[in-house]
Amino acid sequence: MSIATTMIIRLEIRKSVASFGDVASGIAAAGGDIVAIDVIRAGKDVTTRDITVNVQDAANGDIISILSKMPGIKIINVSDRTFLAHLGGKIEITPKMPIKNREDLSLVYTPGVARVCTAIAEDPRKAYSLTMKRNTVAVVSDGTAVLGLGDIGPEAAMPVMEGKAMLFKQLANIDAFPLCLNTKDPDEIINIVKAVSPGFGGINLEDISSPRCFEIERRLAEELDIPVFHDDQHGTSVVAFAGLLNALKVVNKSIENARIVVVGIGAAGVSICNLLLAAGARYIYAVDREGVLRKDLQYDNPEWQKLAAATNPEGIEGGITEVIRGADVFIGVSRGGILTVDHLKSMASDNIVFAMANPTPEIEPDLAEPFVRVLATGRSDYPNQINNVLCFPGIFRGALDCRARTVNLEMKLAAAKAIASVVHPDELNEQYIIPSIFNEKVVEQVRLAVIQAAISTDAARRIPKDVAAITE
Ligand SMILES: NC(=O)c1ccc[n+]([C@@H]2O[C@H](COP(=O)([O-])OP(=O)(O)OC[C@H]3O[C@@H](n4cnc5c(N)ncnc54)[C@H](O)[C@@H]3O)[C@@H](O)[C@H]2O)c1
Ligand SMILES: O=C(O)C[C@H](O)C(=O)O
Ligand SMILES: [Mg+2]
Numbered sequence: 001m002s003i004a005t006t007m008i009i010r011l012e013i014r015k016s017v018a019s020f021g022d023v024a025s026g027i028a029a030a031g032g033d034i035v036a037i038d039v040i041r042a043g044k045d046v047t048t049r050d051i052t053v054n055v056q057d058a059a060n061g062d063i064i065s066i067l068s069k070m071p072g073i074k075i076i077n078v079s080d081r082t083f084l085a086h087l088g089g090k091i092e093i094t095p096k097m098p099i100k101n102r103e104d105l106s107l108v109y110t111p112g113v114a115r116v117c118t119a120i121a122e123d124p125r126k127a128y129s130l131t132m133k134r135n136t137v138a139v140v141s142d143g144t145a146v147l148g149l150g151d152i153g154p155e156a157a158m159p160v161m162e163g164k165a166m167l168f169k170q171l172a173n174i175d176a177f178p179l180c181l182n183t184k185d186p187d188e189i190i191n192i193v194k195a196v197s198p199g200f201g202g203i204n205l206e207d208i209s210s211p212r213c214f215e216i217e218r219r220l221a222e223e224l225d226i227p228v229f230h231d232d233q234h235g236t237s238v239v240a241f242a243g244l245l246n247a248l249k250v251v252n253k254s255i256e257n258a259r260i261v262v263v264g265i266g267a268a269g270v271s272i273c274n275l276l277l278a279a280g281a282r283y284i285y286a287v288d289r290e291g292v293l294r295k296d297l298q299y300d301n302p303e304w305q306k307l308a309a310a311t312n313p314e315g316i317e318g319g320i321t322e323v324i325r326g327a328d329v330f331i332g333v334s335r336g337g338i339l340t341v342d343h344l345k346s347m348a349s350d351n352i353v354f355a356m357a358n359p360t361p362e363i364e365p366d367l368a369e370p371f372v373r374v375l376a377t378g379r380s381d382y383p384n385q386i387n388n389v390l391c392f393p394g395i396f397r398g399a400l401d402c403r404a405r406t407v408n409l410e411m412k413l414a415a416a417k418a419i420a421s422v423v424h425p426d427e428l429n430e431q432y433i434i435p436s437i438f439n440e441k442v443v444e445q446v447r448l449a450v451i452q453a454a455i456s457t458d459a460a461r462r463i464p465k466d467v468a469a470i471t472e
Helices: 020-029 057-069 081-085 102-108 112-122 124-130 154-172 186-199 212-223 231-251 267-278 302-310 320-324 341-345 365-371 392-401 409-421 441-456 465-471
Strands: 004-014 033-042 046-056 073-080 136-141 175-180 202-205 228-230 259-263 283-288 329-332 352-355 374-377
Touching: 004 020, 004 057, 004 081, 020 033, 020 046, 020 057, 057 073, 073 081, 102 112, 112 124, 136 154, 136 186, 154 175, 154 392, 154 441, 186 212, 202 212, 202 231, 202 392, 212 228, 212 231, 212 267, 228 231, 228 392, 231 267, 231 329, 231 352, 231 374, 231 392, 231 409, 259 267, 259 320, 267 283, 267 302, 267 409, 283 302, 283 320, 320 341, 341 365, 352 365, 365 374, 392 409, 392 441, 409 441, 441 465
Parallel strands: 136 175, 136 202, 202 228, 259 283, 259 329, 329 352, 352 374
Antiparallel strands: 004 046, 004 073, 033 046
């Protein structure tokens, strides 16, 4: 699929050798459409210009290669719309009121602020009413499992964390702060998160590689009284389960009898297997690089050891090829390109395939489509986007609003069912098993379901007014 995009090319034209006309005809020849020209520097011999060009993705490379071969032309920089959207970062902090005069200053800052500080010192619970704590989430990453890109480091992880913060704000009005840590040591990560936690109402762990992520989350959840939620584990499993509930309805199969292959038993894969087991699945086959997990093998990773005992009931040996034969469902949370058309052909009829690796799915959707009944990916440019963004804004909105101590299994199952229920049974079909992230009902319904589940499991410390009104 080619998507029209805009690029800005900064180039120097040496006037004695080339003219702007040469540049314009080069761009036109490669299929680009010039929409703006800015003169950055007009020297006697050399002029520097920014040329804004509309192109089809496919033509991108052609334009640059034609221009770079032209005598007298030097390309200084090329930006596309994606890069331009990231200039200087994607979020900022905005005060709720302006400070216009001394009176305002003495309210929000010294001396007025001191009385508020004292009130909180006397009763720390007041942090929820007198600071931003009730609406803040820390998005914490060490940059070790960023999308499917792997260990690219904390600086390189920032654009994803800023993106998550944008989504928290736009979809659930939550103020989220990207915190990318320059350490991979679980003890140090735990200590840092605990140390910064007073200002936050919740902790969203993101893109921390497995198996380290399991211990980090478990210890933080035990030691903090605010919800700690590893999005790649639970956000992903909630959304995958929501999609699966609806996909199974489309093909008229049950979760209890479906043979489900999950590939990539890292953060997302472990949590998906656990949630599906909790929801009644009996035939799960958990495959990682060394093959399918089996009861008769020993694993260093305690999560794998537990899963091995609860999955692969027949003790099948081998890898994807062996377990996908006759399977009803494939869920990929591993890396791009590991699934083949032959794998798909060997599945049961009316098969369901969720190729969720980002940004490159386990199989190209165009390649898979003819051999799959219900197909979903993690991407926004194909139907059925199964991405954890359908979960984390609503689950945190609910958890913050009822001041939940934790996010427990019941809250996750409730969130998944809420997401699935946004697709009305009349609308349900192969191309529409999961609501769009822009569907405003998603956050609203996930929030409500999560609060109700938190209340009924004693995880809530307060009942929001609107929920109290419904339950009265
Ligand atoms: N769509 C979504 O909402 C969503 C959410 C979370 C993660 N993901 C994607 O899922 C993938 C995994 O994310 P994660 O956070 O669980 O990472 P992770 O590093 O914790 O786990 C990845 C696992 O995949 C395994 N793996 C790699 N290559 C494999 C292969 N060829 N065969 C079998 N297993 C293989 C690794 O050994 C590892 O256990 C990434 O591509 C990520 O972008 C998608
Ligand atoms: O960030 C995403 O788009 C989803 C998920 O958190 C991932 O790591 O791939
Ligand atoms: Mg992630």
